Amino acid sequence: MNRPVVIVTGGGRGIGRAIVEMFVAQGSQVVSCGRGARPGDLATEVEWVQADVSRSADARHILERAEQRFGTVSVLVNNAGVQLEKSVLDTDDADWDEVMGINARGTFNMCRAVLPGMLRNAGSIINLGSISGLAADPNMAIYNASKAFVHGLTRSIAVDHGPQVRCNAVCPGWIMTAMAEDAFAMAHDPVKAKADALARHPAGRFGQPEDIAQTVLWLASDAARFVTGQCFVVDGGLTCASPLQPRFF
Template sequence: MTVLSGKAALVTGGRQGIGRGIVDAFLAEGAAVITCGRSDRPEGLPEQVIWHRLDVANPDEVARLATSIGSLDILVNNAGVQIEKIVPETTDQDWDTLMGANARGVFNMCRAFIPLIQPIGSIINIGSISGNVADPGMALYNASKAFVHGLTRSIAVDHGPDLRCNAICPGWIETGMLDAGFDLADDPVTARKDALARHAMRRFGQPGDIAKMAVWLASDASSFATGQCFTIDGGLTAASSLNPGLF
């Protein structure tokens, strides 16, 4: 028997990357899966997955979706964007775009769906190691993920034991966001090589690595885990600043 059989899950930002990895993993474990994004249904999404067009930053759209869906067992807040700028370069539009998706969007979804989550359901927020240690040149992104971590703890404290709320904090995962980060470097090829040497696992993560943790947090196997931010980064933040590739 698959571990999520009989459970209904909503995953935001399921078009690609980590979100799509979680959608596929939940399906494989027997969940009924709904996902959403700001554009039309993507090609290749399994037909049994229900797609909604949604801007998570818009509270009215989120409220309408909540009314349409009704009860849930699992909510995964994955939708987000990345902007590579330092504070003086950041515009008001950048603030609205990034904080709208990464911070307000997570808040909107939690506010709308907490009353609809079945006992004892699971909220999984996708944070980042960037909410704990700042990546250079990504000030707003770093701040938005710190918000997600704090909100995660607050929801766990305020709403236990009716539901559990945890965050997954990915490290460097092979998605378009990772490539955009390396493009900030003067020498992206050398930067990528150096970054790999700083990972104990000597590789970057894959969306499936995060999806496996999401399955565990969504399942009854994690019934005593709440209010935690789980770092999944291949050992990157466990190491000192010394580059092991130099020794």
């Protein structure tokens, strides 16, 4: 039985690392990448490429390394992303280049790189969007916009390149990673902000990276073979509830 070949961008930590580890655990051959050096605790069987997905040449290089090491790529997970807590008025050109470069252009570059091979051999693309691309978080203008781009690109790829390629997005809510902790730290009262956010989750907890990884694995599997062009919200019920809090009624 052939082992699937999977590329996971930004797999060095957080959600990306959880995705890498779950694919490895199920027997996939995994290539991951990041702008930094290989993490020392990354599983030895994972091929690491130091690269910047915002550069189209780097995206092609990641694909070439995957094909050289393992063969035909059947799954791409676009997880690499950065977050910026600024309004439009506070955002400068360098901020735009950083956030849109990684989150939007990087996702586009990787999709464009793998599509020719997937059109010949079939494949699945899973993009990491966000609930911030569906409802704007305050003071995160460029990040919100970058994730809305990811959602639109996801639908376009599904429409333009099916049935050979399935393309879906996962839209995480508050997942407890370093990025989430940094966002809470920006609040006037981080402890109160975190408690208030938790109270708005019908699931009664914040998400863990493994919650997103499980959804990604399902979307990449044959169990989801009739699923394409969709943006799946995985947020513990946060966005389904009214902003009015039960304690006031």
